[in-house]
Amino acid sequence: MKVRIKFFAILRERAGASEVSKEITDGSTVADLWRQLQRDYPKLDVPGIRLLYAVNQNYVDLDHKLSDNDEVVFVPPVSGG
Amino acid sequence: MFRVTNQPIDLSELVRYVTDPEAGAIVTFIGTTRNNNEGRKVIALDYEAYPEMAEKELARIGADANNQWPLCRIAIVHRLGPVQIGEASVMIAVSSAHRHAAFAASRFAIEEIKKTVPIWKKEVFEGGEVWIGTQTGQPLPDR
Numbered sequence: 466m467k468v469r470i471k472f473f474a475i476l477r478e479r480a481g482a483s484e485v486s487k488e489i490t491d492g493s494t495v496a497d498l499w500r501q502l503q504r505d506y507p508k509l510d511v512p513g514i515r516l517l518y519a520v521n522q523n524y525v526d527l528d529h530k531l532s533d534n535d536e537v538v539f540v541p542p543v544s545g546g
Numbered sequence: 547m548f549r550v551t552n553q554p555i556d557l558s559e560l561v562r563y564v565t566d567p568e569a570g571a572i573v574t575f576i577g578t579t580r581n582n583n584e585g586r587k588v589i590a591l592d593y594e595a596y597p598e599m600a601e602k603e604l605a606r607i608g609a610d611a612n613n614q615w616p617l618c619r620i621a622i623v624h625r626l627g628p629v630q631i632g633e634a635s636v637m638i639a640v641s642s643a644h645r646h647a648a649f650a651a652s653r654f655a656i657e658e659i660k661k662t663v664p665i666w667k668k669e670v671f672e673g674g675e676v677w678i679g680t681q682t683g684q685p686l687p688d689r
Contacts, residue, residue: 522602
């Protein structure tokens with residue numbers, strides 16, 4: 466199955482892309498996807514960063530199971546206001 | 547009204563939106579760009595958002611505020627892109643029958659925005675730039 470990943474802020478700069486899609490195996494979790502992305506884009510590994518995880522615009526846990534065509538965002542520490 | 551925008555925010559639009567015959571108070575909050583931060587001389591802030599989710603989270607904050615206090619209406623607008631010193635990055639307007647609820651809800655809204663809404667600011671300062679909340683400052687190229 467295929468998922469879409471959007472990168473923002475420091476992760477967008479580190480990945481050098483705003484949006485990518487990736488083929489993953491059925492049953493993959495957000496954590497599995499993050500490990501694969503770090504292999505594809507080694508610079509995504511920002512030391513000490515605390516991420517949140519969003520799937521289809523809702524916050525989820527790392528062990529959330531992904532579905533085909535999900536939109537996944539790894540949310541760097543937010544700093545609005 | 548829960549929105550992110552690339553345009554300067556118009557306070558009178560928010561106030562009009564929350565104006566309500568049942569209201570006895572309207573409280574507004576304006577977050578502005580300060581010229582210094584942690585000893586750095588700030589030139590500008592540059593905001594980026596995950597816009598669809600940011601607006602959803604702003605609406606969630608509005609709904610939470612409505613559940614906690616008897617509000618009439620609430621409006622939150624956050625600006626994106628470069629924001630110069632002294633300009634507003636965020637505005638909140640809350641109306642309620644009585645002032646206590648309006649003050650409390652506006653305070654709640656700005657504190658929540660800083661916790662959960664997927665918006666990020668890059669601080670451009672004299673000598674570099676940094677994503678606030680992520681300790682990875684980069685020197686700017688000469689310019």
